[in-house]
Amino acid sequence: MELFIILTLFFMLVVTAIAILMMRHLFAVVMLSGVFSLLSALLFVTLDAVDVAFTEAAVGAGISTVLMLGTMALTSRNEKMPRDFSPIPLLVVIATGSVLIYGTLDMPIFGSPTSPALSHxxxxxxxxxxxxxxxxxxxxxxxxxxxxxxxxxxxxxxxxxxxxxxxxxxxxxxxxxxxxxxxx
Amino acid sequence: MEFILGHLNYWLFIVLMMIGFYIVVARGNYIKKIVGLNVFQASVFMFYISIGKVDGGTAPIFPTDMNIDPNVVYSNPLPHVLILTAIVVGIATTSLGLALIVRIREEFGTIEEDEILEIESKLQAEENSAEGPAMGGRA
Structure with a gap:
């Protein structure tokens, strides 16, 4: 059940992040970043981190959205057409991601009571x-x-x-x- | 199977992190870069918090009368504390970045990276042609 909730929230987070990547209206982008913060706050609740959840909801979804809206009002509202697609960023990101995933292979199983983080x-x-x-x-x-x-x-x-x-x-x-x- | 299920969380958070990283690297608009950085940051937080989760555990808050039942499992409070600090520091750096964007817009009239690079190289070329010989061509 818990895994199901985590997977659902994760799916919503990915959709939000991809929408942030694709949108060119900065207002929508800023609002979506607020949505992203709220969804991550929900995820923190399922991971038992209630204090972190309400800090993230107040700071991540509240204050930082307001600051970004203020910056947007002082600068511009639309992103220019993206540059021509270049494969270098994609390659860098995929390489970094695979190295990080390789690094997690040694980590203890999620939720394991014997994980080193829980000792001492x-x-x-x-x-x-x-x-x-x-x-x-x-x-x-x-x-x-x-x-x-x-x-x-x-x-x-x-x-x-x-x-x-x-x-x-x-x-x-x-x-x-x-x-x-x-x-x- | 158990290995995959037990590590799936970490991988999912890394996928999210990489989407944020891609926004930072591949998009030219500075506000969007900051939003991408926030996505990256929030994913690191989720990754870190997930290390402290214990199966069947609950939030690390005792009953108010402090009668602690030894059979109740509590999740690890330490990552929560560290990430609370990180969230506040994160908003501090975000606001500094946004202030820089406002200043950049004031100086250059744009917040698109490629336009700013163009203006910079034009200024550089002007300076080179004006003072180049006196500085040995490296003004």
Missing amino acids: LATAYLTQSPHDIGVPNVVTAILASYRGYDTLGETVVVFTACVGVLILIGGLARRRRKDEEGTN
């Missing part, structure tokens, strides 16, 4: 966090406490990105006004 640290977090921290949601406990410095680093990255965006487009309105005065 994960078990320790699951058994100790009720005593150490006492928060029912283990993900929150790890995020805010055991790996608090990670979260601090993440905040630094977000701050840096904010500063970068402000520097890049901060003077946009001012420059536009100057341009208009220059042309008049």
Whole structure:
């Protein structure tokens, strides 16, 4: 049953991704990327990652769609006709994909309770966090406490990105006004 | 058969990743490239989360009274934490990329890669013909 749900969601994801590839209306492309994020949020729920699912739904489908729509309004609404088909990107992608698939052959079976990812640290977090921290949601406990410095680093990255965006487009309105005065 | 079913998930996510990668490499419009990058990124997240899934497991949230039933299997919370961080960092880099696109559009008047390359090579040629001899032909 679970496999059926995963396969259905995966099919919808592939259709969305191919539609993104084919569409030339950027508005449709941006909306489809929101759909893609929502579908991946559904997939996260079936994979037991509920926290990731709602973050993806809020950030991936919400904020990033809004940002892309804003960029689209400031730039252009349509993609030009694609260049002539060239086989090089296709070859690169197929080569990368086959190398990655070759790499997965050594991986443990999906959902296997003996997979190395589940030994040591994960078990320790699951058994100790009720005593150490006492928060029912283990993900929150790890995020805010055991790996608090990670979260601090993440905040630094977000701050840096904010500063970068402000520097890049901060003077946009001012420059536009100057341009208009220059042309008049 | 068991091997194929057990690895099918990974392969499906890799197929999705490669569609995103193809959009980034083969399409010239910068907004579309960013969307392709997001598709790629979301597929990596799904791949990573699927490593933490345990058969018959449930979301790693204990009952509120903290009476933990030892028979309940919980999925691995660690990938979830790492991917939460990655999602937020991903939106930060996406917004920076979009800001760059706005600036590029302001300078070049277009966000199509081949048009920008054309303008660049024209500028380069002008510079070469104006200052080429003084710089030894490599201005």
